[in-house]
Structure formats: structure tokens, C-alpha cells
Amino acid sequence: MEEKKNKITGVNGPINGWLDGHTYLIGLMAYPIRHSMSPTMHNNAFAKLGLNFTYLCFEIDNKKLPKAVEAIRTLDMRGSNVSMPNKKEVIKYLDKLSPASEMCDAVNTIVNDNGVLTGYTTDGIGFMKSLEDEGIDIRGKKMCLAGAGGAATPIAVQAALDGVSEIEIFNIHDDKWAQAEKNVKTINEKTNCKASLHDLEDKDDFKRAISECDIYCDATGVGMKPLEDMTLVEDPSWFHKDMTVFDTVYAPRTTKLMKVAQKAGVKHVLNGIGMMIEQGAAAFKLWTGEDMPTDYIRQVIF
Numbered sequence: 001m002e003e004k005k006n007k008i009t010g011v012n013g014p015i016n017g018w019l020d021g022h023t024y025l026i027g028l029m030a031y032p033i034r035h036s037m038s039p040t041m042h043n044n045a046f047a048k049l050g051l052n053f054t055y056l057c058f059e060i061d062n063k064k065l066p067k068a069v070e071a072i073r074t075l076d077m078r079g080s081n082v083s084m085p086n087k088k089e090v091i092k093y094l095d096k097l098s099p100a101s102e103m104c105d106a107v108n109t110i111v112n113d114n115g116v117l118t119g120y121t122t123d124g125i126g127f128m129k130s131l132e133d134e135g136i137d138i139r140g141k142k143m144c145l146a147g148a149g150g151a152a153t154p155i156a157v158q159a160a161l162d163g164v165s166e167i168e169i170f171n172i173h174d175d176k177w178a179q180a181e182k183n184v185k186t187i188n189e190k191t192n193c194k195a196s197l198h199d200l201e202d203k204d205d206f207k208r209a210i211s212e213c214d215i216y217c218d219a220t221g222v223g224m225k226p227l228e229d230m231t232l233v234e235d236p237s238w239f240h241k242d243m244t245v246f247d248t249v250y251a252p253r254t255t256k257l258m259k260v261a262q263k264a265g266v267k268h269v270l271n272g273i274g275m276m277i278e279q280g281a282a283a284f285k286l287w288t289g290e291d292m293p294t295d296y297i298r299q300v301i302f
């Protein structure tokens, strides 16, 4: 990136008033995608910092993906976010992967360095940073994690890479069980973290793991529509006060799980908003080299 083109100074107009012949384009390639908060988040952050970037959504499915990724090179776009159904599919069109992306076998962010496309996954970084923002350090600690899907996989991988000592993963026997097995194998092979897989239907084992952990993270989406009034943990006595309870759901802001944890007097009870902002901030940093003004974004958008 040429530094001189990177910044427009002295302009405080609407976002469209900023665009010129030097504007860097960032995309979001997914389908469906029009509902996404990411364009609002990134464009507000670009405007706040006076960065000559713009972020647009493109409705891209697996079929359109090869040409869309080639367009990143052809149009000299700075990069793109990638979401479903393209997070795994996109890998074969990229040149390089970050270590976390390779372990997750998934990409949510592409960076274009002079035609060389590198894939990253920033959800796990966002998870860890959102804990750090609250003064919570889980390095060397034990985690109990429900789920093995698009959110849980990067959470487990990044936590393991960052030094969490043990992760007990619980999942139901659905189509994500094989991914859960893969996550455990990869973490045990490539990090110092000890990972194990457990059946979520075994409530005694689940209760034991929660009582022994420092952080319980639910990354299943139970607690979000259409399962809004549900939680995997109904009994506050399963929790202990010194732990952290983290729900990746961000709508509603307070899930049923969070209410149970609050009733138990749990010290730190978090929803997924911080993770959502910080995963965006990590991508923003990769594209622009700048720190996203996350406090501002939290006020303006969420």
C-alpha cells in the first residue's frame, strides 16, 4: 500500500463525499449478506479516522466465488471479508493462510498485497481481545466450550494458540461432530493446549466441566432466535462466582444463559458484541494498519 494515498485529511463530510480516484475498496463476499452490520461498522471507522477506504457488500455464493476472488486481484482491491457459504470454499483460491486460518480450515478476511492474497480468521482474535478489553486473561486457564461451528472453531483455535491450558469441547451428535473431532486433533497436535471432546447430552459430564473451568463459552447460538428462550445451562448452581460466562450471541443483548449466570453471581458475564467489534477491528488493522476506534463504533452502532 502506498502510504500517501492512505489518508484524506481535513474532510468531515458524509462517507460518499470522501471517495476519489485513490479510494481503496474492501468487499464482503457472502450470500445472503444485505443484513450485515460490517459495512456500517467499517465505513464509520474509515470516516472517523479519515481513511480513504470504502467497504461494500457483494452477494457472492460458491458459484460466483472464483471470479469474485480474482476480481480482488484484477481491481486491486485492498481485501475482503468472507462469510457463509464461502468461508471454507475460498481457501483454494488464495495464495497463503495465517496459522489460525490453516488450523480452522476457514477464512473470514482476505488481504491483497500486490496480487498476493492471504486468508485470515479474525473471530478468535476478536473473542480473545473482547476478554482482554474487560480485563480478563484466560492464558494458562481452563475453558469449557459448547459448539464446534463457525464461531466455536476459531475461538478454540485462537484460545489454544494464545496459551489457554485446557479446552473441553461439548457438542451434540449433529453434522458438526466431525468438525469438533478435527478441532480437538488439530489443537492437540499444533499447540500446547490439551483439548478433549465430550457429548453435550451427558449432563453430568457437562456440569462437571463447567464447575471446573475458568471460562464457559457458549458458541451454539442457543439463546438466539428461534431458540431465544433457551439455554444449555438452566441451573445457576452449575456456575461459580469467580468464572467468566461468555455467550457469542449478540441479539438479544442479554440471553437466557447470561441471566442464569447473573443469578449465580458470576463475576464476568459477556455477550458477543465485544467479539463482533474486535473481529472487525482485527480485519481493519490488517487492511489499513490502523487501530479501529472501537469505543466510537460501539457508541455509534451497537
Ligand code: NAD
Residues within 6 Å of the ligand: 123, 126, 146, 147, 148, 149, 150, 151, 152, 171, 172, 174, 175, 176, 177, 200, 219, 220, 221, 222, 224, 248, 249, 250, 272, 273, 275, 276, 277, 279
Ligand atoms: P454454526 O451453525 O456454524 O455452529 C453451531 C454450533 O452449535 C454447532 O457446533 C452445532 O453442533 C451446535 N448446535 C446447534 N444447535 C444446537 C442445539 N440446539 N443445542 C446444542 N448445540 C447446538 O453457527 P455459528 O456460525 O458458529 O454461530 C453460532 C453462534 O455464534 C450464533 O449465535 C452466531 O450469531 C454467533 N456468532 C457470533 C459472532 C460474534 O462475533 N459475536 C461471530 C460468529 C457467530
